[in-house]
Amino acid sequence: xxxxxxxxxxxxxxSVGGLYALTALGLGLIFSVMRLANFAHAELVTxxxxxxxxxxxxxxxxxxxxxxxxxxxLALATERLAFRPLRSADQTTMLIASFAVxxxxxxxxxxxxxxxxxxVDPLPILAQPIAIAGAQVSLLKxxxxxxxxxxxxxxTYLLRRTSIGLHMRAAAEDFTxxxxxxxxxxxxxxxxxxxxxxxxxxxxxxxVAQTGFVHPRxxxxxxxxxxxxxxxxxxxxxxxxxxxxxxxxxxATLLQALLPAELRPFREAFLFLIVILVLLFRPNGLWPAPxxxxxx
Amino acid sequence: MTAYAAAPHxxxxxxxxxxxxxxxxxxxxxxxxxALLALLAGQADAVLQRRVIFCLVNLVAVVGLYIFMGNxxxxxFSVVGFMAIGAYTSALLSMPAAMKGTFLxxxxxxxxxxxxPHMLALLTAGVVPALIAxxxxxxxxxxxxIGAAIATxxxxxxxxxxxxxxxxxxxGQGSLMGLQTYVKLPVAAAVAGGAxxxxxxxxxxxxxxxxxxxxxxxxxxxxxxxxxxxxxxxAFVLGAFVAGVAGALFAHFQGTLRVENFYLDLTFxxxxxxxxxxxxxxxxxxxxxxxxxxxxxLLRQTEVGVTLPGAAVTLQxxxxxxxxxxxxVMLVIILFRPNGISGGRxxxxxxRRRAGRKHRKLPEERNA
Numbered sequence: 001x002x003x004x005x006x007x008x009x010x011x012x013x014x015s016v017g018g019l020y021a022l023t024a025l026g027l028g029l030i031f032s033v034m035r036l037a038n039f040a041h042a043e044l045v046t047x048x049x050x051x052x053x054x055x056x057x058x059x060x061x062x063x064x065x066x067x068x069x070x071x072x073x074l075a076l077a078t079e080r081l082a083f084r085p086l087r088s089a090d091q092t093t094m095l096i097a098s099f100a101v102x103x104x105x106x107x108x109x110x111x112x113x114x115x116x117x118x119x120v121d122p123l124p125i126l127a128q129p130i131a132i133a134g135a136q137v138s139l140l141k142x143x144x145x146x147x148x149x150x151x152x153x154x155x156t157y158l159l160r161r162t163s164i165g166l167h168m169r170a171a172a173e174d175f176t177x178x179x180x181x182x183x184x185x186x187x188x189x190x191x192x193x194x195x196x197x198x199x200x201x202x203x204x205x206x207x208v209a210q211t212g213f214v215h216p217r218x219x220x221x222x223x224x225x226x227x228x229x230x231x232x233x234x235x236x237x238x239x240x241x242x243x244x245x246x247x248x249x250x251x252a253t254l255l256q257a258l259l260p261a262e263l264r265p266f267r268e269a270f271l272f273l274i275v276i277l278v279l280l281f282r283p284n285g286l287w288p289a290p291x292x293x294x295x296x
Numbered sequence: 297m298t299a300y301a302a303a304p305h306x307x308x309x310x311x312x313x314x315x316x317x318x319x320x321x322x323x324x325x326x327x328x329x330x331a332l333l334a335l336l337a338g339q340a341d342a343v344l345q346r347r348v349i350f351c352l353v354n355l356v357a358v359v360g361l362y363i364f365m366g367n368x369x370x371x372x373f374s375v376v377g378f379m380a381i382g383a384y385t386s387a388l389l390s391m392p393a394a395m396k397g398t399f400l401x402x403x404x405x406x407x408x409x410x411x412x413p414h415m416l417a418l419l420t421a422g423v424v425p426a427l428i429a430x431x432x433x434x435x436x437x438x439x440x441x442i443g444a445a446i447a448t449x450x451x452x453x454x455x456x457x458x459x460x461x462x463x464x465x466x467x468g469q470g471s472l473m474g475l476q477t478y479v480k481l482p483v484a485a486a487v488a489g490g491a492x493x494x495x496x497x498x499x500x501x502x503x504x505x506x507x508x509x510x511x512x513x514x515x516x517x518x519x520x521x522x523x524x525x526x527x528x529x530x531a532f533v534l535g536a537f538v539a540g541v542a543g544a545l546f547a548h549f550q551g552t553l554r555v556e557n558f559y560l561d562l563t564f565x566x567x568x569x570x571x572x573x574x575x576x577x578x579x580x581x582x583x584x585x586x587x588x589x590x591x592x593x594l595l596r597q598t599e600v601g602v603t604l605p606g607a608a609v610t611l612q613x614x615x616x617x618x619x620x621x622x623x624x625v626m627l628v629i630i631l632f633r634p635n636g637i638s639g640g641r642x643x644x645x646x647x648r649r650r651a652g653r654k655h656r657k658l659p660e661e662r663n664a
Contacts, residue, residue, distance in 0.1 A: 037442050085631050091441045092371050096571055097630045103564050104623035111616040220560070224453070231446050265461035272450035272457075279447050280435045 007132060009253060015141040017249020018148030019203055021242045023226030024233065025155065026199035028241030029192045031230065032172035032289065035091055039098040040078050041226070043105035044071045044200035045207070045219035050113065052205060053120045053214045063122055068201040074105075075197030079189065087189075102220075109216045117215035120208055144206045151202055152242060155195070159238070164191050172236060172289070225252075225268075228275045234285025243287060322642040323496040326582050327489050330355070333586070334485035345481060351589035352484035353545045355582065358569045359491040360539030362581040364531045365570065367499055369511035370440055372532075373563055374429075374448040375539045377455030380558035381428060382421035382540025383547040384459060384466055387475050390417040390548075395474045402464035414478055414548070418487075421544035422537040429536030430529070437528040440514065452563065460555040472553040479549040487545060491538050495578050498534055503527045511576075568626040574636025579646075583637050588622070595621055 023041070030038045051067040082101045086094050126140040159165035164187070170178040171188045179185055200219075207222055208214055225248060233244025251274065255267045278286065330352070337348035357379055365372045388396075388403075389412045396408050412420070436447045459466050466472065498504045507527040510517035518524055547553045565588070573584020595618035602612075629636060641649070 031442075035442075037445065082627060082631065089634065092369065092445075093630065093634055095371060095442065095445055096567065097627065099564065099567070100623055100626040100630060104620065104627055107616070107619040107623050111614070111620050224449075227446060227449075231443075235442060266457060269454045269457040272453045275450045276432075276436065276447050279439060279443050283439060283443055 008137065009257060011132075011137050011141050011145070013250045013253045014148075014246070015144040015249075016253055017246035018145055019206055019222065019245075020225055020229045020248050021245025022148055022151055022199050022203050023222055024229035024241035024245040024248075025152075025238060026196035026203070027223070027226050027230050028233075028236065028238050029168075029196050029199075032236045032238060033168060033175065033188055033192045034083065034087070034094075035236075036083060036094045036098060037091075037227070037235075038083075038196070039095070039102040039223070040082075040105065041196060041200060042219035042223035043102050043109070044075055044197055045204045045222060046109060046214075046216060047071060047074050047105070047219075048201040048204035049120075049208045049214045049218055050109065052122050052208055053118060056120050056122065060122060064201075064205060067204060068198055071201040071204070072194050072197035075193040075200070076190065078105075079193045084189075087185075106216055106220070113216070115216055117213040119212055120214050121212055122205065123209045126209065140209055144210070147202060147206060151199065155199075155238075158195075164188070168192060172238075225271070228271060230285075231275055232278050232286060234288040237285065237287050237289035240285055240287035240289065244285070247286075318644050318648075319500065319642075321644045321647070322579060323493060325643050326492050326496075326579065329582065329586075330485055330489050330492065334481050338481055347589070347593055349479060349481055349484045349549055351585065352481075352488040353479070353542060353549055354566065354569065354589065355488045355585045356491045356545060357539055357542035358566050358573075358581050358585045359488075359495045359578070360535045360537075360542055361566050361570050362535075362575065362578060363495050363498055363538060364528070364535035366575045366577070366581060367504055367507045367511065367531055368528050369576075370528065371445040372448045372535070373445065374451035374455070375535065375566065376558050376563045377452040378425035378429060378536040378539040379543030379546065379562075380455055380459055380555060381425045382543030383553055383558070384472075384543075385424045385540065386417040386421035386544035387472055387547050387553050388465070389420055390414055391472075391475060399467055399472055399474070400464065414476070418541060418544050422541040425540035425543075426533050426537035429533045433529050433532040433536075437525040437532060452559075456555060456559055459558075466555065469555065473551070475547055475551050475553065477548055477551040479545050484545065484549070487541060491541070492578065492582065494534070494538065495581070498531065499578065503530050507531055564626075565622070568622060572626060572629045572636055574638035574640045576635060576640030577638050577642045577645075579642045580636045580638035580640060587637060588625070591625060592618060592622060 023045070026044075027038060027041050030036050030041070048067040048071040051070040052063045055063040055066050078101050082097055083094065086097050089097075123140065123143075126138070126143050129136045129138045130142075131137070157165075159169055167178065167183045167188050168191060170181075170183055171185075175185070178188075203222065204219070207218070211218075226245070229244035229248045230241045231244070232247060233242070234240030248271065251271060252267065255270055256264065259267060259270075282288070333348060334352070337345050340348070357375065360378070361372060361375045364370070364375075388400075388407060389410060391399075391411070393409055393411055396403055400408070432451060436444065436451075439447055460469055462468070499508070506517065506522045507530075509520070510522055510524045510527065514524065543558070546557075550557075569584040569588045570581055571584070572588055573582065574580025595613070598613045599615050599618060600612075633639075638646075
């Protein structure tokens with residue numbers, strides 16, 4: 001990068017951070033209702049990306065619908081087959097289970113399509129740069145920012161203004177209590193998985209458009225950073241997850257721009273170091289969720 | 297030995313001795329199993345021998361994972377990172393200076409000229425990760441559940457990124473070649489037996505018992521005066537030591553070293569071995585390693601192609617199916633037998649159950 005134009009940095013930060021925020025929100029939705037740190041979210045992203053790849057000759061709209069559908073169906077399938085039977089298990093077992101689900105889908109994908117990266121360019125019209133106040137900004141980054149804002153807005157509306165949103169917030173605060181006052185566990189959890197599938201597909205689409213490649217470990221890369229964001233923001237807190245995403249995006253961009261060249265390859269190591277530090281000083285994140293403390 | 301410290305009732309000397317014997321049965325059987333495996337493999341062809349050595353090296357790593365994760369019940373993703381550190385430590389210490397000049401021309405001079413005996417390098421490969429674990433574990437051990445999982449996962453990534461990019465020290469993403477491959481059957485079996493013995497010793501000490509108490513009920517353990525971060529740290533450091541040794545064995549078994557090998561795939565393999573066997577007992581760690589090694593070997597055979605005796609056709613599964621099946625096995629075990637093959641019991645506990653004698657109730661039975 002090297003270019004320290006403030007608008008350039010701002011656009012980079014928000015477009016990178018937006019992707020992380022959406023990923024973190026997908027993880028955070030599941031965590032808040034189930035206390036499950038869902039590693040398999042990575043494969044939702046990957047499979048959605050492969051759906052785009054598989055339909056790359058078709059109209060863009062078809063590819064988008066297919067990728068959203070793929071991620072949602074996969075999210076529901078993992079819930080039904082793997083996570084529902086473990087709903088009453090402890091966090092550690094669920095975490096290991098989600099690791100296993102993630103590996104299972106990833107290996108299945110490698111088995112069926114191979115591990116080599118494949119080029120794909122779903123949105124070629126967005127490639128050209130435009131100039132804003134002296135900075136060269138690609139249309140794609142602006143589209144990413146707009147898509148992120150739209151998703152955040154829609155999600156906020158859903159959670160604040162609809163009854164299922166109310167149920168989800170209630171379940172996030174105290175699942176048992178919510179059940180006692182008539183919230184249906186299944187519908188809340190399924191809604192969370194559908195939404196996280198949707199968010200995964202959006203992330204996949206934007207990420208693939210930015211990088212131009214699909215490969216079976218694509219999701220892992222981005223979801224791991226998403227985890228960082230949820231932890232920094234506060235596990236189980238959705239505003240925290242979104243804020244954490246943008247914060248991580250900002251950190252990544254700033255580290256890239258400010259670190260001396262010889263330390264730049266270690267950029268992500270610094271990111272993970274920050275996670276550990278946050279966990280040490282604020283174990284529940286910077287914006288902790290209410291009701292997270294385990295009761296004795 | 298403080299083996300009887302777990303027994304709450306008053307113990308007469310004779311009873312105490314037989315209790316020690318009974319508990320030691322687990323260790324004896326496990327060591328005997330390792331020795332038997334090594335002896336049998338000694339008669340087999342070179343290919344199968346390599347598989348068995350690989351299994352034993354994995355066993356050392358799984359035991360390293362078990363010492364912390366099994367006893368504390370806290371997830372630990374960092375073991376493979378410590379393995380990598382151990383592997384590079386041993387490689388850098390034991391490579392001939394000329395070799396280092398070729399592969400790592402930018403090494404600091406003192407390190408480039410150094411070459412120590414293998415056993416010393418192996419020991420150092422345990423000590424260096426243990427020291428790092430002591431340093432980073434000190435604060436991390438206060439965390440439980442998801443927090444600990446994310447923190448140890450972060451440690452793995454940091455190790456991976458740092459080793460993968462520190463070109464002057466590790467050669468970065470490239471391979472480090474030409475390590476002496478001194479890890480044959482006897483070495484692998486001896487170290488595996490030693491690792492099992494260390495793990496057994498640890499879980500019989502008062503720290504091990506305190507740590508398992510904290511696994512069963514963190515609040516009750518703390519209320520009983522157990523300093524959880526401290527006992528966790530002891531296990532974390534010991535586990536890192538064993539993992540580092542496993543990493544060094546890995547390096548000197550393969551002869552080449554790549555950072556890529558010490559990442560999520562290996563983490564998943566080790567975790568599968570431990571969970572399938574039953575992460576709550578040392579017996580489980582050993583049983584799981586053997587079982588998964590057997591399954592992977594059988595799957596590899598089918599990928600090469602097997603002709604069943606009497607059948608005219610050759611059975612052949614496409615390449616890559618083995619990895620899928622491995623993850624599938626893991627999932628099935630978690631869903632249907634979350635305590636693994638061993639059910640989280642040691643061998644002596646299984647015997648006592650079978651004999652139907654009265655014995656102290658295990659916590660997991662109380663919940664069942």
